[in-house]
Amino acid sequence: MQFHGSHILSVEQFGLADLSVLFQTAAKLEPVARGELACDVLDGALLGNLFFEPSTRTRMSFDAAFCRLGGRVCDTTGFQFSSMAKGESNHDASRVISGYVDIMVVRHPQMGSVKEFADASLVPVINAGDGPGEHPSQALLDLYTMLKELNRDLNTINGLKVAMVGDLRFGRTVHSLAKLLSLFKDIHFSFVSPAELKMPAYVVDFLRARGHTVKETTDMIAGVANSDVIYATRIQEERFESIDEAQRFKGSYAINSAFFDRYCDSHAILMHPLPRDNRSESCELNNDLNSHPQLAIFRQTDNGLVVRMAMFALVMGVEKDIETTFRPVRFQKKLIGA
Ligand code: CP
Numbered sequence: 612m613q614f615h616g617s618h619i620l621s622v623e624q625f626g627l628a629d630l631s632v633l634f635q636t637a638a639k640l641e642p643v644a645r646g647e648l649a650c651d652v653l654d655g656a657l658l659g660n661l662f663f664e665p666s667t668r669t670r671m672s673f674d675a676a677f678c679r680l681g682g683r684v685c686d687t688t689g690f691q692f693s694s695m696a697k698g699e700s701n702h703d704a705s706r707v708i709s710g711y712v713d714i715m716v717v718r719h720p721q722m723g724s725v726k727e728f729a730d731a732s733l734v735p736v737i738n739a740g741d742g743p744g745e746h747p748s749q750a751l752l753d754l755y756t757m758l759k760e761l762n763r764d765l766n767t768i769n770g771l772k773v774a775m776v777g778d779l780r781f782g783r784t785v786h787s788l789a790k791l792l793s794l795f796k797d798i799h800f801s802f803v804s805p806a807e808l809k810m811p812a813y814v815v816d817f818l819r820a821r822g823h824t825v826k827e828t829t830d831m832i833a834g835v836a837n838s839d840v841i842y843a844t845r846i847q848e849e850r851f852e853s854i855d856e857a858q859r860f861k862g863s864y865a866i867n868s869a870f871f872d873r874y875c876d877s878h879a880i881l882m883h884p885l886p887r888d889n890r891s892e893s894c895e896l897n898n899d900l901n902s903h904p905q906l907a908i909f910r911q912t913d914n915g916l917v918v919r920m921a922m923f924a925l926v927m928g929v930e931k932d933i934e935t936t937f938r939p940v941r942f943q944k945k946l947i948g949a
Contacts, residue, residue: 614925618729619737622791637921644917646944651681652936659712660686676919705731750787752918756911769796774835776803777844779810784884798823803834843883843895867897880907
């Protein structure tokens, strides 16, 4: 694909060559993401960060990514503080805001809605999650994390064994990640979920049509055995008819330290798009794993910043100028308690 000037709506847009360009750009930007070097390659540019559903990581890391590249951000959060509460359409809101900014990031509760924004926009739009649809930037940062954690690259990830666990029906991150992994060869997918929350058939069919092995099971122990990556997900209670309906699934596929040590490959990495549901009835990745070396979830969120910086640089067509705009930082970030 051509990144420059393109909307990013689905992982289906990417090929292996695109991932290579994106991850090389991300690697260059790592010192900037860590605050060791400054970069103003997006000086003068303005991001519109539009989040109509709750978010911590995606909203703040897209915001921080743009600022770390020297741009500025204006945002709106929730329908209640936007004129969409007065009945304004996605089309009108998008056309208006795209006249103010240079690029937009949009999260919205309805599947397909971010494409409506893109269709009406004068500037590129990045999908930050459209209901149970897709979350392409999450899938990109997840893959970047897997490569780093497993010490592999785009040529040596073929044959990976990945267990995806929990709410695979409504969890958009697993839809995007599974489709992104289908670019490689001979991936072994193990989908572990309650029968009511299975991976949608269109995703399973997509993977099988590309020659991958897909096992679907409700049995947690069999489902995670021998996996290289165990990707846990939260029960997406906001997508159920009622909280009570979601409640009965919580905790059914929880992993704690004892479970990991007994049933998982000791080299397996534990991932989660976050947020974890830390309430006692849920705990899909228990707090007793917090200092476990195989728990990659916070390295995963750190990677989100640099991957989103690379997405901006490429979509805005400034990637060739990144290194020429590096300069020493005036403020030195100091890590405490790391
Ligand atoms: N992973 C993710 O999308 O997190 P947020 O909902 O906090 O953005």
